[in-house]
Amino acid sequence: MTRQTLIYLSIAFLATACRMVAPSPQVHSGELDLRTFPFESGSAVALQGDWKYFPEEFDVPSDATAPTYLPVPALWNQLPLRSGAVDGKGFGTYVLDIKLPEETQIYSVYLPEVRTAFRLIAGNRSLVSGVPGHTKETTTPSAQGQSFTISAKDKLQIRIEVSNFHHKEGGLPNAPVFGLAESVQNYILAQSTMDLALTGAIFMFGLYHFILFFYRNKQREAFYFGFFCLVFAVRIPFIGSKTIYAMFPNIPWDLVIYAEYASVFVLGILFLWFVDGLFPRFIDTKIILYFSAYVQFMLVYGLIIKPEVYTQFEVVFQVLGIVYAVFLGIRLYQMVTKGLPDAGIFFLGYLILFVGFVYDVFLAYSGGGDSTLSQIAVFLFFGVQSTIVTLRTARTFRKKILLKEEFETINEQFILTNRFYAKFIPRDFLTHLGKESIEEVRLGDSSEREITVLFADIWEYWDIIYSIPLENRMLFTNSYLGRIGPCVRKNNGFIDKYIGSAIMALFDGGIQNSIKAAEDIQWELEKYNERRITFGYLPLHAGIGIHSGDTMLGILGEEERFESTVISDTVNLSSRIQGLTKKYGARILVSLTSLMLHEDLDTIPYRILDFVRVKGKQETVMIAEVLIPDIDAISNKKIENREQFEAAIFDYERADFVSALEGFRAVFANNPEDLAAQIYIERCEYYQTAGVGEDWDGVSAWEK
Structure with a gap:
């Protein structure tokens, strides 16, 4: 049981204690001996028993004999x-x-409500509640209790003149309370205070369920129970000690009686809707709707006619209420037998509520005075409801924990799946397509942008492949590719395709990233070769071709098979440039137009290599060789001879083959491993003998 429930139950029992008065001797034949009663203890006396009664008489003499x-x-x-x-x-x-x-x-003497009107007389003091009269016309009804103080000793006569012409019930439904002035006033104050405290506590309980409903709007039972609590909280000031008069002294008597009766009907239908929300579809909705229509009729009916009419049917209402409660109890018991969650504890709370209701009906029928049992029963039921809310909240919390764990597992699997798919379709490719995950990709998705394309391949790949066992070929290829992949990624690029030992990588951050990646690949290959040489394997040499341009990235295929791809002349040209690296003995070749886009070109050692026309292209491309200082002696020599080599290139373009041949021979003499110089020597010697036509443009045509 929650702390909140314990607080509410404590308030209920405190209320019960405050309403109790000390056990008092019974009144016999209109007389009561209180000479030995312990008034000093602070106790008050409930004046219960047989009083003298004078029917159809007011102003009865003090010594009159009672009939x-x-x-x-x-x-x-x-x-x-x-x-x-x-x-x-x-x-x-x-x-x-x-x-x-x-x-x-x-x-002090305190008399609670007397349904319609009374005059309380003791000694030389009197007070009225309403105006008691001999007829309906001369009677003004009121439901307000009254009290006054009086100085007395030895004996005291109390007379109560009562009239009733506006209600079904006449007489004294509540016993007067008598005691020392301070004790009675404390009793009245405690009653009123606890009524207000109970009203506030139940109101807050209802407000709590409303908040619960607004945060979990699927819990209809929270809404109806919150509404039930609010109506019950409003009802409390209109019953019992009628604290409503303390707030509104001139409130009409008709309204007080109407609120007392109407609230019972409203509470009944709200409780039925609450049960339907707690256990959906277990009570036929048509029955609830019929009962709701009946309640609406009774509410309107009570506004139209006078209390003296509809209070005549109080017994009928009480019987119908018991029938309704029995029917609901049977349905709840059926819920228990079917094993519905929380049905057992709810049925227990309902039995407590039912007992309190039936006992109050019995007291109302017998005129036995007010009882706090129904309020205690309601608070006990509040405790049951609070327990159910706690249990359901705990179950919901456990479900959320399980769902959270399940979600985290699924999310982890999803992340792993995405990571796995990213190995087939890179994350960067999805970013270029404007997609968050692989699941969003659709056939035909595409994006056009300027991209730098890098091709890299091993010159000796096929020679090595054919020289090793079949089972080692994949291991060898993956060993090499596993070293160059990180070089691409750390320079903000991604590998789009593997073509045997070749890779095609894309860079969106400018030419400088691709050149840095190419340099890193060459250095990584040098480290790999050192290891291969220690095992007696041949060293590897990789050629890298780079070109930038407009590129179309997209998804090709058909509905059952997708593949990411890049379609562009940029791709074809970079592949052709890579194919020239082995012919020129160059590690890295770049189209000069792309190289000129480098932000720090002065920091890049390079030399213009050739004007070429590659296979399938009519346009000429000037290519440059990017040199890497200190990677090997050949590269250092190329850097050293760069100016002399480029001067010879320009002589060659002008068809000054004598000067060009002299320059290339000087470069070759200094660096016999420079294949480009050797190629140009052979060309110059040929053209010196064969000559060139007027359409000479110095372009070299390569068919591969």
């Missing part, structure tokens, strides 16, 4: 009928003689 005696509390129309008022209508006077201690003390 009959009536029990207090009791109703005039209570069986067996002793009041003479068959239908509870009429007027009369109750008289009680009290023997008191000899010393003079200040006493």
Whole structure:
């Protein structure tokens, strides 16, 4: 049970304690001896028992002989009928003689509501609630309790003149309370305070369920139970000690009685909707709708007619209420037998509520006075409901934990799946397509942008492949590719395709990233060769071709098979440039137009290599060789001879083959491993003999 429930139950029991008065001696034949009663203990006396009764009389003399005696509390129309008022209508006077201690003390008398009107007389003091009269026209009804203080000793006579012409029930349904002034006033104050406290506590309980509903709007039972609590909280000031009069002294009596009766109907239908929300579809919705229509009719009916009419049907309402409660109890028991979650504890709470309701109906019928049992039962039921909310919240929390764990597992699997798919379709490729995940990719998705394409391949690949066992070929290829992949990624590129030992990598951050990646690949290959040489393997040489341009990235294939691809002349040209690296003995070749886009070109050692026309292209491309300092002696020599080599290139382009041949021979003499110089020597020697035509443009045509 939650802390909140314990607080509410404590308030309920405190309320019960405050309503209790000390066990008092019974009134016999209109007399009560209180000479030995311990007034000093702070206790008050409930003046219960047989009072003298004078029917159809007011202003009864103090020494008059009573024609009959009536029990207090009791109703005039209570069986067996002793009041003479068959239908509870009429007027009369109750008289009680009290023997008191000899010393003079200040006493107080408090009389709760008397349905319609009364005048309380003791000694030389009197007060009224409403205006008691001999007829309906001369009577002004009121449901407000009254009290006053009086100084007395030895004996005291209390007279209560009662009239009722506006309600089914007449008489004294509540016993007057008598005691020392301070004790009675404390009793009244405690009653009123606890009524207000109970109202506030139940109101807050209802507000809590409303908040619960607004945060979890699928929990209809929280809404209906919150509404039930609010109506019950509003009802409390209109019953019992009628604290509504403390807030609104001039509130009409008709409204007080209407609120007392109407709230019972509203509470009944709200409770039914609450049960339907708690256990959906277990009670036929048509029954609830029929009962709701009946309640609406009764609410309107009560506004139209007077209380003296609809209170005549109180017994009928009470019987219907018991039938309704029994029917609901049977359905709840069926829920228990079917093993519905929380049905057992809810049924237990309902039994407590049912007992309190039936007991209050019995007291109302017998005129036995007010009882706090129904309020205790309601608070116990609140505790049951709070327990159910706690259990369901705990189950919901556990479900959320399980769902969270399941979600995390699925999410982890999803992440792993995405990572796995990213090995087939790189994340960067999806980013270029504007997609968050592989699941968003659709056939035909594409994006056009300027991209730098890098091709890299091993010159000796096929020679090595054919020289090693079949089972080692894949291991060798993956060993090499596993070293160059990180070089691409750390320079903000991604590998789009593997073509045997060749890779095609894309860079979106400018030419400088691709050149840096190419340099890193060459250095990584040098490290790999050192390891291969220690095992007696041949060293590897990779040629890299780079070109930038407009590129179309997209998804090709058909509905059952997708593949990412790049379609562009840029791809074809970079592949052709890579194919020239082995012919020129160059590690890295770049189209000069792309190289000129480098942001720090002065920091890149390069030399213009040739004007070429590659296979399938009519346009000429000037290519440059990017040189890497200190990677090997050949590269250092190329850097050293760069200016002399480029001067010879320009002589060659002008068809000055004598000067060009002299320059190339000087470069070759200094660096016999420079294949490009050797190629140009052979060309110059040929053209010196064969000559060139007028259409000479110095372009070399390569068919591969």
